Amino acid sequence: MDIKISEVKLSEEQAGKWGLVIDQDICTGCQACVAACAMENNLSFVGEEDSGYGRSMHWIRIERFWEGEYPEVKMTPNQPMMCQQCGSAPCEPVCPVFATVHSEAEQLNLQVYNRCVGTRYCANNCPYQVRSFNWRDYERPEPLPNQLNPDVTVRRRGVMEKCTFCIQRIHQAQDQAKAEGREVVDGEFTTACAQACPASAIIFGRVDDPESLVSQLGRRSHGVKHLEELGTLPNVTYFKGG
Amino acid sequence: MFKRLFDWLIQPLGLIAVGIAVLAVFSLAAYGINYTQQPPEQPIQFPHKTHAAFGVQCLYCHPGAAKGPSAGIPAQAKCWACHQQIAKTQTSVLLAPLKQAVESGTPIEWVPVAMVPDFVQFNHRAHVAAGQNCENCHGDMTKVTVAQNPQVFNMGWCLNCHVKSAGDDQEKLVKLSDCGTCHY
Structure with a gap:
């Protein structure tokens, strides 16, 4: 079998497809996105002991920083951090089994669970520290298995996982649109974190469509892409102090 | 100790024992492969x-x-x-x-x-x-x-x-x- 993929573009030219815009000024740090993400994507409940070892599993987390010396400390705006779906991702070239690959169709970083052998190389090479590893098969006591999302794989011990931009919702929306013979409309669906955000601090959509809400918001001048200087071409834009 | 076991195995009775063991392993494997190819049992034999x-x-x-x-x-x-x-x-x-x-x-x-x-x-x-x-x-x-x-x-x-x-x-x-x- 021979598969010919069209020539891979230079990383500088590669345009993202899906993206997030996060307004840190209106984020209250309520953690609703963290909970919604865990429910949507079948995240394991790691528990106190393993969390103590730094093995907690979240695909999105709220980062807090402090400025100044005690007692004059000031908290900076909350910073939700998830996989930035880099256009040129540092996690990809280090995987020895190609379990983390770039999706040409959706321009996302995929984690293929059935390929992953658990070297944890990708997590160590991720500058955003957003990958989490299944150190154990964590227990899901009854009736918790009933809330598992059937559209998402339940990961087992020894595989890496990370935010997928709710690729199951992307596929569902595309499938729905195709069945109805139309294109996916901007705002028709969104990720679990964006859906749960009570302040609408997280907005999801097409970054390659100049008319979409994310593109319009993304053009505001004070937008920041984290660690852009590393050349990772992240697809998440942050706004702070605007 | 291994020499004694080997001596016992090459006498006729030992060879029969080896034959039975090989046959048992093969038939178990054949049964296993056959078993995985069977459709599961259904509550009704739906035609x-x-x-x-x-x-x-x-x-x-x-x-x-x-x-x-x-x-x-x-x-x-x-x-x-x-x-x-x-x-x-x-x-x-x-x-x-x-x-x-x-x-x-x-x-x-x-x-x-x-x-x-x-x-x-x-x-x-x-x-x-x-x-x-x-x-x-x-x-x-x-x-x-x-x-x-x-x-x-x-x-x-x-x-x-x-x-x-x-x-x-x-x-x-x-x-x-x-x-x-x-x-x-």
Whole structure:
């Protein structure tokens, strides 16, 4: 079998497809996105002991920083951090089994669970520290298995996982649109974190469509892409102090 | 100690023992392979061939295949819609579990036959919309009694068809050979 993929573009030219815009000024740090993400994507409940070892599993987390010396400390705006779906991702070239690959169709970083052998190389090479590893098969006591999302794989011990931009919702929306013979409309669906955000601090959509809400918001001048200087071409834009 | 064991093994009785051991291993392996190829036991020996012969369409009982990811296995209400009008249903021994399920209101626990692993996200709708017929993957149901798989659903088999159906369309090929199309 021979598969010919069209020539891979230079990383500088590669345009993202899906993206997030996060307004840190209106984020209250309520953690609703963290909970919604865990429910949507079948995240394991790691528990106190393993969390103590730094093995907690979240695909999105709220980062807090402090400025100044005690007692004059000031908290900076909350910073939700998830996989930035880099256009040129540092996690990809280090995987020895190609379990983390770039999706040409959706321009996302995929984690293929059935390929992953658990070297944890990708997590160590991720500058955003957003990958989490299944150190154990964590227990899901009854009736918790009933809330598992059937559209998402339940990961087992020894595989890496990370935010997928709710690729199951992307596929569902595309499938729905195709069945109805139309294109996916901007705002028709969104990720679990964006859906749960009570302040609408997280907005999801097409970054390659100049008319979409994310593109319009993304053009505001004070937008920041984290660690852009590393050349990772992240697809998440942050706004702070605007 | 090993020498004594070897000496015992090369005498006629020892050779018979070796022969029996080899035979036991082989027959166990043969049984194991055969066992995995058997369709699972169903609560009712549902004759697909009889129903197909009456002209019942696949989508009548498995309507989900045209609408969404899962084709679905019908509930007894669907069976009963036809079967309550058939006199034989009341007397047949084979149909007794159906009659009992309807009367007591307990669901019939069918065992799924065609399954993909948990890490594969399969969508029937897309395949039906792409013009695939049921028998391309599930085999000719007009010939079997209890559903069985004509082939192993593995990735090489899926991808073969994906690449073939994409043809020269590069955009389609990228989509159909993308890991994220099925694995997430």
